[in-house]
Amino acid sequence: MKSRSNRGTFESYARRSEPLLLAAAVLFCVVYAWPIIDLELRPGLRDLCFLTQWVIWGVFLLDYLFRLYLAPQRAAFVKANLFDLAIILLPMFRPLRLLRVLVLLRYLGKEAEANLQGQVAWYAVSSAFMVVFIGALAELSAEQQVPGAVIVDFPTALWWAITTVTTVGYGDTYPVSLEGRIVAVMLMLYGIGLLGTVTGMLASWLVEKVDAADALRDSFRDEEIAEDSRQSIAKLEAEISALRADLAELVALSGGRVGGVADPSGVEGSGSVENSPKN
Known part of the structure; x- marks a missing residue:
């Protein structure tokens, strides 16, 4: 009974906290991107953005710990939420701090589970756009202060992220720092997975259309x-x-015929004479 109660409390908290985490992730994306894109941002606003990032990281940490406390099976919860754990444990590595924004992907994934056929395409497209934006920010953050860097403004970083995630790789822009190359590897791996997802979606769509035509x-x-x-x-x-x-x-x-033959009154009648054979 206690396990069922904990499960109900856990599910109730998860449903109520999702919108708050989504808002926190969006706010984190804003305060992370602003100092990177606007190099002339006033020091006070820059410090406020950094402080807000740490406050939001603390919110994610408290959320994870509280969900761990409410989970009916804590070991299973940890195994099922390794990505969330990585977001919490990797705050010191500058490019990976942006992984906290990927709580948005977790939220979109939950929405897609509600209606798999209707939401998977939206989930794939929206997550692709968001990862490209995040990758561009992370790369610009890692590269803009490095001597000899090619990626020093956001449009260039965005172009590099698009060519990297689509596995085109023109070679006109490239990272020169270790952190930038780590971000590049992450985008490449995501791009390979995205292409596989799109291919699988197209194959599934074609199979569905063929099955519908066969059924019709x-x-x-x-x-x-x-x-x-x-x-x-x-x-x-x-x-x-x-x-x-x-x-x-x-x-x-x-x-009628049987009645005529069997009727004795008709032997001497005209019917009997007419029907008698002639010699």
Whole structure:
């Protein structure tokens, strides 16, 4: 009974906390991107952005610990939420701090689970756009202060992120720092997975369309067979009705003849003379 109560409390808290975590992730994305894109941001606002990042990281930490406390099976919870744990445990490595924003992906994933066929495409597209944006920010953060760097402004970083995640790799822009190359590897791996997901979605869509066409053709064939069966049954019923009419007529005719032969009063009558054979 206690386990069921904990599970209910855990699920209730998870449902209520998702919108708050989503808002926190969006806010984190804003306060992370602002100092990176605007290099002339006032020191006070820059410090406020950094402070807000740590406050939001603390919110994620408290959320994780509270969900761990409410989880009916804590070991299973840890195994099922390794990504969340990585977001909490990797705050000191500057590019990976942006992984906290990927709580948005977790939220979108939960929405997709509610209606898998209708939401998977939206989930894939929205997550792709968000990862490209996040990758561009992370790369710009890692590269913009490095001597000899090519990626020093956000448009260039965004172009690099798009060419990297699509596995095109023109080579006109590239990271030179270790942190930037780590971000590049993460985007490459995500791009490979994204291409596999898109290919699988297209294959599934084609199979679904083929199955629907086969089902429609089978339904038409079944309707034709049913119509032929109805016509055959109607013909059989008409033939049976005709046979019954013929049989009734034969029975009537046969009954009249038998009555004439068996009637003794008609031996000397005209009917008997007319029906007698001639010598």
